[in-house]
Amino acid sequence: MEETLMDLDLKEREEYVINMGPQHPSTHGVLRFETCLQGEKVKWIRPHCGYIHRGIEKMSESLTYPQLVHLTDRMDYLSAHINNEAVALCVENAMGVQVSDRVKYIRTILAELNRIASHQLWWSAFGMDLGALTTFFYGLRDREKILDIFEESTGSRLLQSFITPGGLMADVHPNFQKRTREFITYFRKKLPEYDQLLTGNVIFQERTKGIGYMSLEDAINYGVTGPSGRGSGFHCDIRKIAPYSAYPLVKFNEVTYTQGDTYHRYLVRMREMWESLDIIDQLIDNIPQGPIMLELKAIKPPKGEFYQRVETARGELGVYIVSDGGPTPARIRYRTPNFSNLFIINKIAAEHKIADLVAISGSLDLVIPDIDR
Amino acid sequence: MQVEQLTTVIQTLVPEAQPGISKQYPEFIIPAARLHEVAKHLKENPDTYLDYLFCLTGLDRKDGFHVVYHLTSTKFPHIVVLRVILADKTNPMVATVSDLWKAAEYFEREAFDLLGIKFENHPDLRRIFLDDDWVGYPLRKDYKDSFTLER
Numbered sequence: 001m002e003e004t005l006m007d008l009d010l011k012e013r014e015e016y017v018i019n020m021g022p023q024h025p026s027t028h029g030v031l032r033f034e035t036c037l038q039g040e041k042v043k044w045i046r047p048h049c050g051y052i053h054r055g056i057e058k059m060s061e062s063l064t065y066p067q068l069v070h071l072t073d074r075m076d077y078l079s080a081h082i083n084n085e086a087v088a089l090c091v092e093n094a095m096g097v098q099v100s101d102r103v104k105y106i107r108t109i110l111a112e113l114n115r116i117a118s119h120q121l122w123w124s125a126f127g128m129d130l131g132a133l134t135t136f137f138y139g140l141r142d143r144e145k146i147l148d149i150f151e152e153s154t155g156s157r158l159l160q161s162f163i164t165p166g167g168l169m170a171d172v173h174p175n176f177q178k179r180t181r182e183f184i185t186y187f188r189k190k191l192p193e194y195d196q197l198l199t200g201n202v203i204f205q206e207r208t209k210g211i212g213y214m215s216l217e218d219a220i221n222y223g224v225t226g227p228s229g230r231g232s233g234f235h236c237d238i239r240k241i242a243p244y245s246a247y248p249l250v251k252f253n254e255v256t257y258t259q260g261d262t263y264h265r266y267l268v269r270m271r272e273m274w275e276s277l278d279i280i281d282q283l284i285d286n287i288p289q290g291p292i293m294l295e296l297k298a299i300k301p302p303k304g305e306f307y308q309r310v311e312t313a314r315g316e317l318g319v320y321i322v323s324d325g326g327p328t329p330a331r332i333r334y335r336t337p338n339f340s341n342l343f344i345i346n347k348i349a350a351e352h353k354i355a356d357l358v359a360i361s362g363s364l365d366l367v368i369p370d371i372d373r
Numbered sequence: 374m375q376v377e378q379l380t381t382v383i384q385t386l387v388p389e390a391q392p393g394i395s396k397q398y399p400e401f402i403i404p405a406a407r408l409h410e411v412a413k414h415l416k417e418n419p420d421t422y423l424d425y426l427f428c429l430t431g432l433d434r435k436d437g438f439h440v441v442y443h444l445t446s447t448k449f450p451h452i453v454v455l456r457v458i459l460a461d462k463t464n465p466m467v468a469t470v471s472d473l474w475k476a477a478e479y480f481e482r483e484a485f486d487l488l489g490i491k492f493e494n495h496p497d498l499r500r501i502f503l504d505d506d507w508v509g510y511p512l513r514k515d516y517k518d519s520f521t522l523e524r
Contacts, residue, residue: 049502050501050502050503053502053503057487058487058511058512220447221424221475221476222475223425223474223475225427234447304394304395305394305397305441306395307398307428320428322432331432331433333428335430335443339479343475343478343479373502
């Protein structure tokens with residue numbers, strides 16, 4: 001029988017290109033992976049971003065500093081407190097003012113709660129990416145407890161805009177200490193359940209061990225930070241390198257592994273939740289008294305350029321303010337962790353199966369609005 | 374490495390290097406033509422070993438476009454900032470450093486997309502956020518588009 005044109009074409013083209021996204025559930029947002037496949041094997045991936053580019057840097061140029069803090073929530077919406085803190089610290093350092101110890105303690109506690117909430121959601125979604133639906137219910141059940149604490153103190157569950165240049169928007173709720181303490185006790189009991197449910201699971205281990213190997217050199221070269229970088233042994237925790245707020249006062253470990261595969265990036269985050277609980281534990285009972293807002297006449301950094309690095313749940317966030325002395329920045333630049341963490345996917349997912357691509361992109365824990373800004 | 378030693382290293386390499394604008398980190402203004410050579414030296418010199426480029430920024434300032442490189446090392450705690458001033462605003466161009474730090478490839482694409490700074494020898498200089506047929510570069514101070522409401 002004579003071969004049709006279609007058959008010939010398919011035979012010759014052993015490779016074909018498909019788009020994963022922009023509306024694919026496992027990209028966790030509007031991101032498109034242009035993926036070249038040979039059978040089931042991934043040959044290369046070209047990420048296309050910009051679907052949710054809102055021009056936050058451009059918008060910020062016409063906003064005052066207390067106003068532009070609200071936009072930073074919308075970058076990495078799972079690390080909203082930490083993003084707010086980054087801008088607040090940068091402006092405060094530029095103006096040469098110091099917030100009270102009370103503010104520093106509360107900021108650190110909120111940041112660590114935010115980190116746990118972020119890792120809980122990541123854990124839930126990661127399990128679901130690999131076909132374990134139960135994790136989603138467990139993770140979200142516990143995350144609610146943190147969001148309730150946030151809601152009570154800040155009035156908002158996800159995009160708080162609570163930390164602002166000069167201090168905090170308001171004092172925390174009288175229940176804050178009690179509820180946070182309750183949460184620590186509660187979550188220390190629940191965290192081993194997470195391991196029982198997913199970490200030790202044979203199918204899960206088969207799907208993640210040895211998958212998506214990232215070498216230390218690649219992590220540094222691409223600038224992959226946060227838990228993804230630390231899974232490859234990159235000591236990139238800004239809380240250790242350049243401590244800010246109350247981090248110099250607490251004892252905690254920087255979690256690193258040298259294996260660099262999907263499973264160890266997973267383990268870094270699981271252990272980081274324990275470390276975050278320890279940090280909160282050290283601070284929650286000792287919050288000193290003090291003013292929650294500095295009395296500043298105007299929030300105007302002097303003429304000059306200022307940079308601040310902080311550690312969000314996903315890696316290093318840099319805020320770079322160029323000021324001409326006015327109430328608005330001449331230019332503000334965000335070096336966001338996810339932007340740098342994304343592009344290594346071409347390197348680490350190549351030669352793996354398409355199903356592993358889902359596991360690998362899940363292990364990088366990408367938040368797309370943070371890439372596109 | 375201390376600030377004085379870093380200054381000596383850079384001054385011997387590029388005598389025309391100027392001290393920078395920001396006082397926060399040791400900063401040096403490097404002539405655009407020599408940027409790649411200086412960057413390569415600072416990365417490979419075992420005493421400086423600046424192997425981690427954590428930020429690359431394009432700025433639109435009065436005296437031209439600035440490209441700011443924030444560099445640090447995984448071995449030492451020092452941070453060095455290099456700055457290039459591109460006075461020619463019609464055709465800002467500087468050599469790429471994406472062959473030294475892979476992270477720069479994407480930062481440079483962003484600077485090209487939003488500010489129109491061209492990076493010589495860049496392997497894949499395309500817009501990264503905006504559409505390919507977008508007109509103009511939004512982060513330039515003289516940028517006007519038909520949707521913007523004037524105050």
